[in-house]
Amino acid sequence: MPEYKAPLRDMRFLIDHVFDFHSNYAALGATDASADMVSAILEEGAKFCENVLSPLNRSGDEEGCHFDNGVVTTPAGFKQAFAQYVEGGWHGLAADPAYGGQGLPSSLGLVISEMVASSNTSWGMYPGLTHGAMSAIHAHGTDEQKQTYLRKLTAGQWTGTMCLTEAHCGTDLGIIKTRAVPQADGSYAISGSKIFISAGEHDMSDNIVHLVLAKLPDAPAGTKGISLFIVPKFLPDAVGEAGERNGVSCGSIEQKMGIKASATCVLNFDGAKGFLIGEPNKGLNCMFTMMNHARLGTGMQGLCLGEASFQGAIKYANERLQMRALTGPKAPDKAADPIIVHPDVRRMLLTMKAFNEGNRALTYFTAQLLDVAHLSADQTARQDAEDLLAFLTPICKAFMTDTGLEVTNLGMQVFGGHGFIREWGMEQLVRDCRIAPIYEGTNGIQALDLLGRKVLGSQGKLLRGFTKIVHRFCAANAEHPQLASYVAQLNGLNQQWGELTTRVGMAAMKNPDEVGAASVDYLMYSGYIILGYLWLRMALVAQARLEAGGGDADFCKAKLATSEFYFKRLLPRIAAHRSAIEAGSDCLMQLPAELFAL
Template sequence: MPIYNPPLRDMQFVLHEVFQVTDAFKAMPRHAEVDVDTVNAILEEAGKFASGVTFPLNISGDEEGCTLNRDTHEVTTPQGFKQAYQQYVEGGWAALSCEPEFGGQGLPHVMNQCLYEMLNSANQAWTMYPGLSHGAYEALLAHGTPEQKQTYLPKLVSGEWTGTMCLTEPHCGTDLGLLRTKAEPQADGTYKITGAKIFISAGEHDMAANIVHLVLARLPDAPKGSKGISLFVVPKYHVNADGSLGARNPVFCTGLEHKMGIHGNATAQISLDGAVGTLVGEPHKGLAAMFVMMNAARLGVGNQSLGLTEVAYQNALAYAKDRLQMRSLSGTKAKDKEADPIIVHPDVRKMLLTAKAYAEGARALQIYCTLLLDQSHHHPDEKVRKDSDELVALLTPIVKAFITDNGHTATNACMQVFGGHGFIKEWGMEQHVRDNRINMIYEGTNTVQSLDLLGRKVLGNQGATLKKFGKLVAALVAEEGVNEKMAEFINPIAMLGEQMTKFTTEIGFKGMQNPDEVGAAAVDYLRVAGHLVFGYMFARMAQVALRAIAAGNADPFYVAKLQTARFYFAKLFPETVMLMRTARAGSKVLMDTDAALA
């Protein structure tokens, strides 16, 4: 049977020893009272919920899937999902980092990040129901009218209602400028919305009393393209003036997608037939409002792959210690057994360490990003808020694309550790591969994230934000550059940091001559940037571990951290050399291929 143990020790290491989050909280009056004991107590309880309540439903939920009653348009989720969600609501988890004004606990985003990592490890399909609700909450908090906030936010915060985002249509995915859903103004200030949406995660289910859909649509006078899109809030059930639920709104699930993975989540086809909604934000500026939810979702999708990488690694490690196959090339290791455990074989260790390194690098990056989010919202210094916001914007496509690509590599490697058993359903490994595969696709494919990073976030402001991150790298290099024990961690990022300036400038100049050059280089560029970011994270973690060992701390955790960092820099980080070479190969070999692709 699969296992999952919440990685509390590593979370605490990153939170308290690397980033010293509670010291950062002290600079934010809202979070000044959040101390180490509070953080650890919440993480421990979150881990118990994830491992004890949602993890046991992961395989059964995948096998059972969701069921649509085509007569009533109602969806039944897998057995146990609804009860687990009720426990989640009763435990106050939905309200963890939400505004106290609407019933939230007002805790830092960092806490929500760690909670969701564990929930994603335990059961990604289940976790998507509350995860999307949190995104809807963020969008309405930022752009909703006072009336919309009072109507919807308390119920989303409590978890009594859930939320979705309805973007994609059958004829258009990422190119939202092509969407056709219409919104007709009514005399009472509402709108009647008609259209069809597909791929709507958690779009219909039986876990909550109401579902709050955020829907993109066009007003009658809307200009063509993305500048003519407005955002509307469309509840499954109308909400009466006293907050009670009224009649059914004509927004119906007409089908469930038959998918490769995340079977326990209802990925719905939605039909809106004059469904009544209200405008969120300004007319024709719906994308700006929806991007609050989309950016939150992109960070969340990276977190999904972090969770799956962690749980896949834990199971592969346990199996590798137990499974006997052949003898070690360097001599018998288990003399009392008929064969050695496969963990003695170098390539098995490479696969395990790949997953471990990608999990630990992702965890550090995710915690760093959510700490930046807390600072961007609540730090009293305007410059800190602005700088934090810019860095989050730069890192968001890296979180989404780099971590999910790495998750694909890691879950496949962990399945490989199991050999033939990895291909068999009962071990649970093939489900992690299937579930993770969607993470590279939705919320903007990883190619779209790469174009966003290179085209908008880097070249769009002449590398100004990239230079801000470069200064962080340079500061660490300056601090530890003469420390021989740090050389194996510092030298690689120092070299890549210098190369990035020339690399970026070169692509920028080529792109000015031919925009296809940016498109041809973008995916490789994002992975190079991802390794620079991970390298910085591992160097900081190695710095802390070395100092702990020098101070006499005998905890083997620190030795393990150094060994993982050494593996990362020796075996994974060098990918950057190949990536820069392929990026520089240009667009000609891709675009001058009409005969090859005829």
């Protein structure tokens, strides 16, 4: 298993220079997040993830979770690591001080989450789901619910889940069968069965707070009749501690391809006591607070597993001796050259590097928007940030996980046959990553959300919110002495993006299937342009720092070379996506379903 080292240099390049988190924190009044504080958090967070979580990654995969008559035990060391994480103040870092959190900006919380998921994705699911539950309760809970649940969740004494999926429905939540019957005391009796519940049962906390989608007896059909309930595993007693056991139990855990140390549970609710959160029949709205959080987190798993894979691959490529360079021996004193001399190995490594660093830039760009949306006093700025977040969230989720899967597969390929062997740890990263394009809304669903709901649903407004930024950036840098040709390339694509969107929108007005036919390729097409914009922003900063002689010349040279690689070898992939979008829906829909297999 590659040993994780937090890529602090790249993180700081983004935080300090590309996005200047510090000025933004100052403008937003987040004065606790001083430059020194941020630096200390990065270093201490790195230590915790490198020393505590990373060593548990492979053992967690090998051991997996244990299920015994409703009791789930996590792999050795997981529970202790969670206690250390809470004790170190990592869990409540970005949580509301009113409920015991430290109130640091969301962006810092995300940076820590990146380190956590890079060192141990399965372990990161437990706090990750809890953070999602916290955000939903914070946004939609009553004061009493916040006092009762949010404090305990923030303190890491209790953990949280989101219970949506049932055996017959995952995407289509409108047809859930779990029922909530009002009780005389104002609570609800929840009955039904949920599947695929991450962290649904485990031994890491005193109590588990389930957020459960269910239908009231008189609920309208479909998604407009879903309500959200808090269903604690143990009901809070008079003093707010975990008391009587509630009617929820874990029926089994799944045997999965990856993230084996994350307990994926069947949860049976048998008249369990639940408490309505938010308004009746508006549960899906409440759940979306949580899902948007989760979708960013899931997108980051693509980045994180890609980073871990790159760290393994780059080490191996420098150490493994095999064949001579085509241009003549590079290590004549050795039996063969290290494989990094071979152009195709470099193609794989640079593809990994370009996606990882591009996806990290996308994550931090999005994280900064989260800060503005959460903290800005300016209503317009908040709304603009919300709009951009709405646009970017499905792209973060799907583009980063699809490219993350490509990256982890490349990392494994660099290892040759050894990549397929468990002890090297590279194949675990592929298996762990494979769920990310599926859960939290499949990437197909993200693409429909992007093109149908966000872009066309806003008559292009949400897209224009982003293309305007790119347009301004290109205009401002059109004459850049070194990078003007890339600026022109990006500017052309940015324009094409708008035109292509208009064409798809026109076609969709005549035939709604055009949206579904174009959506996945449209999302990937958009993702490549967005990463192009971010790579060029990084290149501009790197070029400026190189000229200023900032002391990080090597780092800046690598940024510029990787940016060039991205523009020359990865960005051109959009041609294939554009062709697929333009192919339209006929060639998908004309074949009757019964003729697919004969």
